[in-house]
Amino acid sequence: MPRVLAANPKATAFFAGLISATGFAPLSLWPVTIICLTVLILLIQAAETRRDVFTRGWMFGAGHFTLGLNWIAHAFTFQDAMPHWFGYGAVLLLSLYLAVYPALASLIAWEAARRLPPARRIDGRAPRVSAALSLLLAASWIVTEYLRATLFTGFAWNPLGVIWLPTSLAYSATVVGTYGLSGLTIVAAGALHLAIGRRIGSALTMALPLAGAASIGLLWSFYTTPETYEVLAPSIRIVQPNIGQDVKYSPEMEATNFAKLSTLSGVPGTRGRLVFWPEAAIPAWLDMEPEWRARLATLLGPSDLLLTGGEKVYFKDKVQDGYTSRVLAGARNSLWIVDPKARLIGRYDKAHLVPYGEYLPLRQILEPIGLSRLVPGDADFWPGPGARSLPLPAGNGRPSLKMGVQICYEIIFSGHVVDEANRPDFIFNPSNDAWFGSWGPPQHLAQARLRAIEEAIPVLRSTPTGISAVVDAQGRIVDSLPHETAGYIDALLPKAGGRTLFSYIGNWACLLLALALVALAVATRRTSY
Numbered sequence: 001m002p003r004v005l006a007a008n009p010k011a012t013a014f015f016a017g018l019i020s021a022t023g024f025a026p027l028s029l030w031p032v033t034i035i036c037l038t039v040l041i042l043l044i045q046a047a048e049t050r051r052d053v054f055t056r057g058w059m060f061g062a063g064h065f066t067l068g069l070n071w072i073a074h075a076f077t078f079q080d081a082m083p084h085w086f087g088y089g090a091v092l093l094l095s096l097y098l099a100v101y102p103a104l105a106s107l108i109a110w111e112a113a114r115r116l117p118p119a120r121r122i123d124g125r126a127p128r129v130s131a132a133l134s135l136l137l138a139a140s141w142i143v144t145e146y147l148r149a150t151l152f153t154g155f156a157w158n159p160l161g162v163i164w165l166p167t168s169l170a171y172s173a174t175v176v177g178t179y180g181l182s183g184l185t186i187v188a189a190g191a192l193h194l195a196i197g198r199r200i201g202s203a204l205t206m207a208l209p210l211a212g213a214a215s216i217g218l219l220w221s222f223y224t225t226p227e228t229y230e231v232l233a234p235s236i237r238i239v240q241p242n243i244g245q246d247v248k249y250s251p252e253m254e255a256t257n258f259a260k261l262s263t264l265s266g267v268p269g270t271r272g273r274l275v276f277w278p279e280a281a282i283p284a285w286l287d288m289e290p291e292w293r294a295r296l297a298t299l300l301g302p303s304d305l306l307l308t309g310g311e312k313v314y315f316k317d318k319v320q321d322g323y324t325s326r327v328l329a330g331a332r333n334s335l336w337i338v339d340p341k342a343r344l345i346g347r348y349d350k351a352h353l354v355p356y357g358e359y360l361p362l363r364q365i366l367e368p369i370g371l372s373r374l375v376p377g378d379a380d381f382w383p384g385p386g387a388r389s390l391p392l393p394a395g396n397g398r399p400s401l402k403m404g405v406q407i408c409y410e411i412i413f414s415g416h417v418v419d420e421a422n423r424p425d426f427i428f429n430p431s432n433d434a435w436f437g438s439w440g441p442p443q444h445l446a447q448a449r450l451r452a453i454e455e456a457i458p459v460l461r462s463t464p465t466g467i468s469a470v471v472d473a474q475g476r477i478v479d480s481l482p483h484e485t486a487g488y489i490d491a492l493l494p495k496a497g498g499r500t501l502f503s504y505i506g507n508w509a510c511l512l513l514a515l516a517l518v519a520l521a522v523a524t525r526r527t528s529y
Contacts, residue, residue, distance in 0.1 A: 009043050013056040016040060017063030017102075023163035024068055025442035030163040037189035038196065041134055044106050057106025061099025068158045069095060074437035098155065101144040108144075109137035116522060131206055134190025135521035139514040142183040146507060149179075149413060153355055156412045160185045162446050170475065172213035173453045174500035178414040180510035181450075183517060184213055209520075233492035234398045238276045238460060239264045240468040242486035245434040248464065254283060258295075264488045268301025272395025274493070275300070276462040277308035279333070279408050279430040286310050286336050286344060297342035303395030305345075306338040309407070309430045312349065314382075328379045335405045335430055337390065346391070348405040349384025352413060387417060389424040401425045401493075404457070408432060411459070412447045415506040418455055423503075425496055426458045427451065434465040441467045441483050449475040456497035473497040 016039040023033030040060050047053040072094065073087035113133045141160070149156035161181025164170040173181050187209055194203035241260040247253040261282075265275050284292040296306055316329035333353070337346035387404065394400040404424030406417050408431040418424060429448055433441040445467045452459045453475035461469045469480035472494040481487045502509050 009046070009052070009056055010059050013040065013043050013059035014063040016043075017060035017065075017099075018067050019063075020060075021064050021066075021068035021158075024158050025162075025165075025446045026439060028163070028166055030166065033160075033163050034185070034189050034192060037186060038192045040102075040106070041137065041186075041189055041193045042196075044110050044137065045130070045133055047110060050107060050111070053110040054103045054107045058099045058103035060106075061102035062095050064102065065095035065098045065158075066091060068439075068443075069098075071437035071440035071443075074440070075435040094155075098148065101148045102141070105137060105140040105144040108140040109133060112136045112140075112518075113521075131190060131194060131524045132521040134186065134193055134206070135517045135524065138183040138186035138190065139517040139521070141186050142179050142510050142514040142517075145182050146179050146510065153352070154413065156414065157447070158443060159414070159447075159450075162443075162450055165446055165449060165475070167214075169210065169214045170450070170453060172216060173450055174456065174502055175216055175509060176213065176513045177454055177502045177507055177510045178450050179507065180513040183510065183513055184210055187517075233495070234274060234401065235271055236274045236276065236460065236470070236489075236491055236493050237266055238462045238468050238470065238481075238489040238491075240278070240462065240466055240481045240485070240487055240489075241281075241464055242466075242484060243434070243464045245432075245464075248280075248432075248434065249283065258282070260486065262299055264486065265299050265306075266488065266490075268299070268304055270301070270303075271397035272303025272305075273301065274392070274398070275304060275306045276428060276430070276460060277306065278462045278464045278468075279309035279335075279432040280311065281308045281430075281464070282310050284310060285313050286338070287312065290342065293338060293342040293344065296338050297340055300338070300340040302340055303398065304340055305392060305395070307403075307428060307430075308336055308338065309432075310334055310336050312347065313379075330379050330382045332384055333381050333407055334384075335407060335428070337392070345393070348388065348390055348407070350381070350407040350410060351384040351386045352410045352416070353381055353383050354409050386419075388419045389422045403428055405430075406451075411444070411451055414450070414454060415502075417451050418457065418503075420503075423496075423499075424457065426460060426493060427455075429459055429461045431461060431463045433463045433467070438483065441465075445469055445471075445477075445480075449477070454500060454502045456500050456503065458494035458496060460493075470494065 016036040020033045020036035022029040043056045044053055047056060069091055072091050075087060113130065113136050116132055145159055159178045159182050161178045163185065164181060172184065187206065191203045191206040194206055239261060241264055243257050243260060261277060286293055300306055312332040312334045314329045314331065315326045318325050318327045333350040335348045336344055339345050389402040389404050392401040392403050402422065402424045404418050404427040406427055406429050411417060411429045417427060431444065433444055436444065445461065448459045448461060449471050452471045452473060456473045458473050459471040466481055466483035466485060468489060470478040470489060470491050472478050473496050478494060479489045479491055481489060
């Protein structure tokens with residue numbers, strides 16, 4: 001290992017991890033991420049004990065997540081029930097926990113590499129640089145990243161593979177999924193590691209899986225290229241009112257906020273439209289307030305449908321001092337479908353809720369010490385049943401459709417965004433990214449694009465402050481609205497493509513890739529260098 005890295009390996013690991021996060025949006029400096037991962041491989045290779053390996057992987061992860069998740073601190077500025085400075089502590093604490101996963105990946109790879117059969121020696125000397133370690137790290141990274149997205153409700157934000165969106169390698173997600181794409185990121189760093197070790201032939205050989213994955217992904221993307229609609233494509237309007245979190249729940253601003261939504265929804269025409277509003281767009285309980293439904297219906301033409309975020313609330317009886325009263329028991333974060341006759345013809349309830357955002361775990365313990373959930377309100381949100389497709393009836397110039405819904409944070413969970421028994425024609429991702437500062441919204445959009453690639457299904461996003469977008473079935477941005485800009489998107493709904501391999505087998509694809517990488521590591525270790 002170069003002396004400059006060996007001088008202080010812990011600090012080197014931390015700063016390499018910190019800089020590696022610049023590969024994510026909004027900077028998207030993906031080559032920098034590859035270089036930083038190469039530094040991590042060098043640090044793991046030079047480690048002499050399990051403790052050294054785990055510590056270096058953990059320090060790398062701490063830096064990686066601290067910068068990549070800096071936007072979380074911004075969310076605390078909108079919750080006066082807790083000190084705003086606590087947001088920075090929350091970023092640090094979360095990063096220290098998430099760093100355990102890169103640390104485990106590093107330790108597993110290092111330990112496994114030591115237990116492999118000895119490499120064939122050349123001229124009586126062992127090779128200085130082993131491809132096996134990088135391949136094993138790629139496999140263990142896949143597994144630990146999957147675990148990060150699963151354990152303790154999961155936190156799948158910023159999977160490593162999302163850095164490839166500016167390149168054709170992103171299309172390999174149609175085959176191996178997002179976590180498999182993350183493993184290929186480590187393979188790329190391993191190829192660079194071998195090149196630095198002057199093993200150019202081995203580096204080129206190791207780069208073959210990357211070229212193969214990119215080629216297969218591109219071929220599959222051509223296979224899944226959407227056909228055109230048999231009739232005119234459905235007309236859609238996506239609304240972005242630029243309503244900030246500081247005024248969203250203000251009673252004094254209710255009329256102004258509704259006027260923005262109303263104006264940006266446009267004037268109805270003869271052709272039926274689908275009008276999309278953001279998550280929690282209106283401060284109303286639509287199933288209990290017919291006057292609100294009537295207000296919304298006035299914005300719609302005879303064949304239009306409005307799809308808007310709102311809450312579904314539940315009450316319970318409370319007996320105190322001999323008197324019974326109705327109190328709020330809980331709520332669901334919902335997406336409602338409103339028709340021109342002011343009827344509610346469909347509802348989706350968010351299933352994957354944000355801990356500490358939409359509900360407070362261990363409320364009985366944490367609330368007395370001053371902690372609160374970030375979303376205003378006293379009652380916690382309840383989870384819905386999971387992904388399902390909602391039917392949208394045909395209208396003038398619009399065929400009947402099936403709509404999948406993933407509200408905000410739900411879209412980041414690879415392999416869990418569609419009802420496999422009733423696959424939708426598109427996914428609507430209403431979101432409220434006004435919490436997320438300047439880094440969160442582009443990162444959120446990037447992950448939505450990966451879902452579109454994996455499933456070959458277009459994704460529509462409507463947010464209060466951006467970034468709202470139309471993403472086609474190949475993950476390309478057809479149209480979008482800039483952050484913190486009021487506006488709307490008029491477009492034709494992109495058509496879904498043919499089913500991808502990932503859509504058939506889900507995250508088994510990435511786990512199979514992990515096994516293949518382990519097998520390749522064993523085979524590589526047995527060959528000459």
